[in-house]
Amino acid sequence: MAPSQAGYAPTLEKLLKSLKSQSLDASIEALIFLLKRRQVKGDDCANATARMLLQLVARSQWHDVDELLLKVQRTGARLAQAAPHEPVIGNIVRRVLGLIRDEATEDRNADEFGSESVTDLQSLPVPTRPGANPSRPSLVSIATTAQMSKSMFNLLSVVDTADSPMTGASTPVSQAQTTSAQALRSEVIDGIEEIMDEISQADDQIATFADIQIHPGDYVLVYLPSPAVERFLVKASAKRRFTVLITSLNMPKATGEAPYAALRKKLNAAGVQTINLATNGLMAYMPRVNKVIFGAKAVYQNGGLLVDSGCYIAARAAQEYSKPVIVLSGVYKFCPEDPADGVSSAELGNSSTFVSYADGPAVDAFEVENTVSEYLPPELVDIYLTNLYVSFPGGVDVFEVLLLLTVSIGAPKLEVILLESWPTTISPKKWDILSSSTHEVVDAMGYDAAHIQAQQRTRSFPQSPVGSFGN
Amino acid sequence: MSKQASKGAAAGKAKKPTKAGTEEKREDVLQAVVLADSFQDRFRPFSLEKPRCLLPLANVPLIEYTLEFLASNGVQDVFIYCGAHSEMIEEYIHNSMRWNPAHGISPFASVEFIRVSDATSTGDFLRDLDGRNLISGDFILVHGDVVANVPLDAALAKHRARREANRDACMTMVLREIGDQPHRAANTRVITPIFVVEPSTGRCLQYDEMHPLQSDGYMILDPAVFSYPEFEIRSDLIDCGIDICTPEVLALWSESFDYELPRKNFLHGVLKDFELNGKVIYTEIVEEGYAARANTLRMYDCISKDILGRWTFPYVPDSNMVRDQAYKRAREGSCIEDGTKLAKDSKVTKSVIGRRTTAGAGTTITRSIIGRRCKIGQNVKIENSYIWDDTTVGDGSSIVNSILADSVIIGKDCIIPEGSLISYGVHISDGTHLPTTPAPRISLLTQEGKPASTEASLVGKSGSGAFFKETTGDDIDSDNDEDEVDPSALDGSLFYTHPNLNLSSESISTLASHSSFDSDDEDQATSGFLQAGSSNSRNRLSSFASNDSEAAAAAEKSDAFHGDAVHGLVDALRNADSDDFDSAKLEFMGLRLANDASDGMMRRAIAEAFVSRASELLSPENGGLDSKKAAETAFTEKKGAVKFIKEVGVGSEKETVQAEFALAMQKSLLDVNGLEGSKAGRLLAAMLQQLYILDVLEEDGILSWWGDSRAAETEGLRVVRGECRDLIKWLEEAEEEESEEVTEDEDSE
Known part of the structure; x- marks a missing residue:
């Protein structure tokens, strides 16, 4: 084993390993403090949240759906509050909540309508669109969407009886409660496992678009490449010969080693040239660059991004030279939050990243603010690459975008309730096709349908990130 | 085990890495x-x-x-x-x-x-x-x-x-x-720890502490340290x-x-x-x-500032490490917990404010940390202060560089000056201006933990609380006799009396001077230590303490040290079995540490040891050597002895120090039994010459001894000194004709 793992300090791997031997509460608490200490961050957050919720569903005591929902809500809220700078956690929690409601409703419908409706459902035609895009994503995500849409259909058909968004999916006390709870448990666990699969496959799925986006001879600028970006580049390097400009913060560390050595090694091995850039060299290189690629930490409702700090400068430089900015983001990073709510305020990190605490006069003289993440407005983004589908112009409402996405996947057509606040930029012609897929999109984003319906009445989008799954 | x-x-672990949960056991x-x-x-x-x-x-x-x-x-x-x-x-x-x-x-x-x-x-x-x-x-x-x-x-x-x-x-x-320049946390130190470290392994070889009040500004390196190929002395x-x-x-x-x-x-x-x-x-x-x-109030202040500056990340307020806290970062670098009520035109900069605290209109809060449920009135000014929970501050008051504990009540239009420490439950009535010197420390309890009787003159008519005195409280303002203060008392009481919440505050002169000493200390330490590496001399760590006055204080110690040291050295010089002087040197240094001997004491002891050995050699039973031969034998018989005298006995190239050594030899000769004046004088001349040849003493040092009035104080001394006239003459006359002069000198004996 690597010597680093022989240490005592808690890490996510250790936590995940010890999940079974530890009590559930202790595991959750441990994760919360890993988050608070920033020992778990970035892409690990989504995975860790999903795994913790899986444990919660599997191991905690609950007897009906309401109880389970409450538990997930509470734990989810605690996790989200532990790391307010990681909106992805909230996304995962919302998705799990939506999943539970779906499954619960399905069960209830099965109770109410008997087996008939189920057969009806299964016999539903799943239309394949003739013009389906050849570069559609892997079967898994389609399967997932299809399954979700089935459940969505059921949900919608009974949703009228729901009182409020929060309890919309409550299950009436049933005589077969225990069995249904067990069934529900295993279904929800399956669902969460699917979410986990989706999270773990997202980067690979995004990378399948690499050779479409990166062309031979391209100069590609990456800024603080995230794992998704790294995978994207490596995948592209299998087929293409291009040049990567790796930009990192201008931070000479004691080690003297250039950052991203592993990535450079991999790319060089594949015959791709790499150039290291400091932030201050960005503008000078930009005229030669063909495209700029970032990984997003989160994508907000308006299409704006939460990114590593410094991306803004790179994106702005790209805009100045009219170079396309491509953003890689799994769909699970799409958040319903609006940056206007103040969620976009930059996270501050450790001041000693830039000024050593040993440097006495500087410590006394400066107010050091080390922003580790920042908001990138949608105007600066040209293409979003997701694990579901590629590419749309920046500055478009994410919902609209997602509609386009699902349409091109060829999702089954369903009856929907339209949101009246929907943007009107989409031609009426497309409406029926588009609307048919709305709910997978909504589902994929973790909205629960009941909630959307409520929103439709009030004609506005949810305001608070936490509000949608309870406080 | x-x-x-x-x-x-x-x-x-290596065998079954997949088995979850084994780690716990x-x-x-x-x-x-x-x-x-x-x-x-x-x-x-x-x-x-x-x-x-x-x-x-x-x-x-x-x-x-x-x-x-x-x-x-x-x-x-x-x-x-x-x-x-x-x-x-x-x-x-x-x-x-x-x-x-x-x-x-x-x-x-x-x-x-x-x-x-x-x-x-x-x-x-x-x-x-x-x-x-x-x-x-x-x-x-x-x-x-x-x-x-x-x-x-x-x-x-x-x-x-x-x-x-x-x-x-x-x-x-x-x-x-x-790092190169001490930051604020280092500047609050009174005691400077000094580690002697072997850089390649990180092994600590010696540890000492320095503080500005010690009478002797030296740190003595353990001679054993020099046996390591390299070492660093770090303060x-x-x-x-x-x-x-x-x-x-x-x-x-x-x-x-x-x-x-x-x-x-x-x-x-x-x-x-x-x-x-x-x-x-x-x-x-x-x-x-x-x-x-956070072991002093100044460190408390310093760490609080560092937390606000996010140096302690992730232990910052908006990480909400403690369970029921819900701080959020707000504008102007502040962290404010949910549920505070701050008036619209109040201004909060770089501060932390806890839940359910209210602040009225026109209030400014700068670089302060305020707890929960505090009520802060209108037009209050709070700067660089720490206010704990449940405290009330009346309208128009101003609080600067102070600490207010839980449940304190400050009336309207009060002025709480720099350095105030106001303890639990103290009530200060409206319009009270606390005195600036000495910095007020107000408590409901006395030092013994008993309720104190309220001093109305201090806290106002309706107030409660009294000036908090401590036993060592005398030195609050007695800056003059600080040299006599025990360092630990300094560390405790000075900080205590002068929390010095603001380093730039002029009212706290004592501490300011100490902190400047501190930094001086470090600089000198560094330069001194650099020399140490090359010349292996003792290191001068600070310049402010006199080191002559210690003799009296350590008089009784010095006797014991002198006797033991001389005895040990002479034994080593006599020892015919081994010609290694190192163990004697170690023993001597051990004695020196044990008795905390000063340089002067060491010098005298070494001078006497060699003189008595040389005079022994003159006597018939030891071979009856002539003075020149005796001097040479005494110094060179044992390997390392010359180096020892040079480093430990003399220890400096300054002429005054060298003169001291010569004087010590002269005085020791007088005490030797059975050696009349002129013979003693000849021996001294021979020894001085020998030391000159061996490069231990320099010309200037010997001449300076010759000119020293102490060398001719008594009749006996004068006689001994007289015999060295030829040597001095020789030294004065020529360096270039050295060989000739040596012969002449021999003749004169």
């Missing part, structure tokens, strides 16, 4: 010992009612930082030693969801409290711990007031590796480097008391029943006795991360 255990665990769980009482009263009057480690630092009890630090490093078992107010600490931990293992979510497998009823020092705690056999392997020893985010994994791994290589490697100290290390120890450390504590302090006594002692016990102590010098101890 723990060596085997860790090996076994590693092997087991590793035998070598990491244990930690928290010393929650430091036996100091620097935080009084606040620590009268609450133990220091429960005092809020940025609205979080200090001990939370320590425990969080331990948890983040994977500690499993925690033993907390409490002294004063132990029941409060126990209750706090017991009620804490986060730390009490009974609640099932604690990162610790066990938290145990140990009470020692009659403990008066840290040493008592550790000796008690040794008796309990609770510690099975390596453990981390920390104080209950540490704020740190340094990861210990690397240090632990290195410690373990060293232990497996050498069983005597018993302790690793985690030290933080300061640029912050020592925040984080030690990785093996159980042997406890045994060492038990062996020395009089050790009290972990550094000054224990570390110094163990390193000094390396020859005896063979124990080796290492340092782990970290260059990144934050580590500090």
